[in-house]
Amino acid sequence: MKLFALIGPTAVGKTDLSLKIAKLLDTPIINCDSRQIYRDMSIGTAAPTEEQLNEVAHYFVKILELQQYYSAAQYEEDAIRLIGQLGQSHSNLLLSGGSMMYIDAICNGIDDIPSVAPEVREDLKKRLETEGLEQLRNELRLVDPEYYRIVDLKNPKRIVHALEICYTSGKTYTSFRIRRKKERPFNIIKVGLRRERNELFGRINKRVDAMIQEGWIEEAARLYPYRHLNALNTVGYKELFNYIDGTWTLDFAIEKIKKKTRDYAKKQMTWFAHDGNIHWFNPDNEKEILDFISDNRE
Numbered sequence: 252m253k254l255f256a257l258i259g260p261t262a263v264g265k266t267d268l269s270l271k272i273a274k275l276l277d278t279p280i281i282n283c284d285s286r287q288i289y290r291d292m293s294i295g296t297a298a299p300t301e302e303q304l305n306e307v308a309h310y311f312v313k314i315l316e317l318q319q320y321y322s323a324a325q326y327e328e329d330a331i332r333l334i335g336q337l338g339q340s341h342s343n344l345l346l347s348g349g350s351m352m353y354i355d356a357i358c359n360g361i362d363d364i365p366s367v368a369p370e371v372r373e374d375l376k377k378r379l380e381t382e383g384l385e386q387l388r389n390e391l392r393l394v395d396p397e398y399y400r401i402v403d404l405k406n407p408k409r410i411v412h413a414l415e416i417c418y419t420s421g422k423t424y425t426s427f428r429i430r431r432k433k434e435r436p437f438n439i440i441k442v443g444l445r446r447e448r449n450e451l452f453g454r455i456n457k458r459v460d461a462m463i464q465e466g467w468i469e470e471a472a473r474l475y476p477y478r479h480l481n482a483l484n485t486v487g488y489k490e491l492f493n494y495i496d497g498t499w500t501l502d503f504a505i506e507k508i509k510k511k512t513r514d515y516a517k518k519q520m521t522w523f524a525h526d527g528n529i530h531w532f533n534p535d536n537e538k539e540i541l542d543f544i545s546d547n548r549e
Contacts, residue, residue, distance in 0.1 A: 259444030283348025360433030
């Protein structure tokens with residue numbers, strides 16, 4: 252069985268092409284976007300429309316409530332199980348998305364890190380708010396100096412997660428980071444989409460404007476009471492929440508969304524550039540892409 256992984260930065264043009272590839276392969280689409288997995292965030296995550304969901308079956312789209320915690324490790328477990336089930340009736344499957352950790356979870360596997368105790372997660376969340384990042388950084392330096400030397404010290408999510416594992420397991424986070432690639436019972440073919448940087452950035456800017464026109468502000472206003480949840484700790488919603496509470500003007504918030512989305516796209520492109528197994532295409536060369544997939548399918 253073969254798993255085609257359609258990957259690329261945000262706004263590059265994965266969604267429309269994924270529908271055509273899925274029809275060519277006669278397969279459903281396994282979504283690989285860590286935010287489209289939640290309900291009630293359709294506009295802000297550029298999730299497939301109801302029409303697109305009816306056109307081709309999708310998995311891992313709008314299946315979780317905002318309050319539900321979900322990790323890349325859980326996604327790996329669930330998605331690998333699903334791939335095994337679908338593989339009984341499909342010789343080709345399609346994975347599509349741009350979430351780097353989720354793609355890595357399927358293609359390489361995630362280290363077997365223990366689940367975090369809910370009380371530990373809640374305690375560290377409160378401590379980050381009350382004591383600040385500097386205090387937690389100092390703790391990490393004491394309990395796991397090896398990871399402290401390599402972690403992004405400005406990234407509270409990474410600092411807090413490492414401490415969660417340390418305090419839940421009683422061991423260092425480093426001890427779980429084996430980074431050993433897992434063998435998969437299927438062949439993976441990575442199909443990457445990329446555009447010239449200026450073209451991609453122009454598409455990002457236009458898409459943000461279109462999402463605003465589609466009702467993104469109204470969607471964010473409905474979600475404002477839940478702004479503290481991890482699911483909404485993402486580009487776009489955070490900026491619109493600042494507009495809704497009067498901290499920023501709308502124009503300033505929109506420009507911030509565009510810039511942070513462009514920054515995220517750059518991060519994605521850097522991540523993908525390190526993978527020598529990706530077959531790269533311009534999304535506009537649709538025939539070339541479909542021919543490549545047709546030639547390589549089972």
